[in-house]
Amino acid sequence: GENVEQHPSTLSVQEGDSAVIKCTYSDSASNYFPWYKQELGKRPQLIIDIRSNVGEKKDQRIAVTLNKTAKHFSLHITETQPEDSAVYFCAASIGGNYGQNFVFGPGTRLSVLP
């Protein structure tokens, strides 16, 4: 089955710096990779996603890159702000069909220091 690893588990950056979180997956059939941000005690919120036919996607300060050959994808946050502090989860779809579930990475706790 699919296995998703995520690094680092914790990350502290100074406000204004960039943060990078990396994930690897094992199932080559996975074709959709969302990233979720979860603040303490709240629901995970989708912040960006990427499909396997795209190598990079950007949305303002957030970008995601995908390397299908190496089976890894990364989240990049530039100009970090204190409100970016949260736990971030990557996920990989199980199989390639719509409606399939995801396997989540273990999460990265990002702290943005003012």
Next chain:
Amino acid sequence: GAVVSQHPSWVICKSGTSVKIECRSLDFQATTMFWYRQFPKQSLMLMATSNEGSKATYEQGVEKDKFLINHASLTLSTLTVTSAHPEDSSFYICSASKRQLYGYTFGSGTRLTVV
């Protein structure tokens, strides 16, 4: 949009009692909903896949008789934790996806504390 409502947001119950958690898709029909469990400082772990009009599919290690799932309509799935014990205390979250779109919207979660 795609809004998923989950109730209650928190519940405290006595050991041995049952608790029902509701997950509703407010502005779309969800033929499939998912139930997750999240322990403190850990990732989301899939418990079961809830399909409208059919039996839920449980992940390995999840007791179907303990975690009863009912998906009676296209907008409502319920998770009932039966004979709850302190080790069932956790954060339970549902999610649903809108047809034609990838990605999921999560409910607000339910923090269950069994005393």
